[in-house]
Amino acid sequence: MSTDDTLSQTSPDPRVRAGVPDFLHDEGFSDAAIEALLALDLSLFQWRRMAEKGEFKGKVLEGTSEKLEPAILQGLLSIAQISAGLGRDVAEPPTIGMVAEVMAVDPSRASRIVSELVSRGYVTRQAVQEDARKSVLVMTPKARAFLRDFTLSKWRLFSQAFLGWSGEEIATFSDLFGRYVSGLLTAVSAPAGDDENN
Incomplete structure (x- = not known):
């Protein structure tokens, strides 16, 4: 058993135990990209929890x-x-x-x-x-x-999240998040099995 396999089995992170980093590596993502995607996944989890608990609304x-x-x-x-x-x-x-x-x-x-x-x-x-x-x-x-x-109440709260961001940072975030949502919508709406043909 390799060191990577041992780490996968003993890691407390369920994503690592499930082999997500290995899967992403096999899909061609760099180590830096994999680390960033795992960090994004955690941020999205926190965002979903906040939304599900109704904290924002x-x-x-x-x-x-x-x-x-x-x-x-x-x-x-x-x-x-x-x-x-x-x-x-x-x-x-x-x-x-x-x-x-x-x-x-x-x-x-x-x-x-x-x-x-x-x-x-x-x-x-x-x-x-x-x-x-x-x-x-x-x-x-x-x-x-x-x-x-x-x-107006939503935008007062929303604007606080972006205090200290430059206009360029906000524009970049908006563009990249829009691309992410668009890509996710495409992936979700694709017929089953399409990814196997690529």
Whole structure:
């Protein structure tokens, strides 16, 4: 058994025990790149934990006049995103089906969240002229005021993370992170087995 094999079996790092550094080396990554990728993996883990625990959104909500529960907040944010066309080809009048898709929940769950938003005065339902059986979701002035406060509170917190960064550093980070997300989306959407053919 080689020294590398012994280290892999005795290392407390599960990524090392699973052979990740060896895999990356076989894929052509340099030692420096492997070390950087493992460090990035840890940073992304911390970021995911913060997101899953709701720490960031909780801190953002401290700067708003109303405190919405996570699911209700996500429902309202989803409606706003669809209305603005964020992450979509075009802006569209939101429907419950679209909200379910953005939130990755079943339509019945989305319907309950929308009903709560309606009862709290954040959203109204409006019938579509071409099809009276179909309704779209429209944000009220109350929702728009809340979202303005939420957005400004988010950016106050967000900007603190970049204090001391130069404009060039921010531009580089934005470009590289965008490339990372784009590459990850491509990898996730690739048909199974595609990587075996390369």
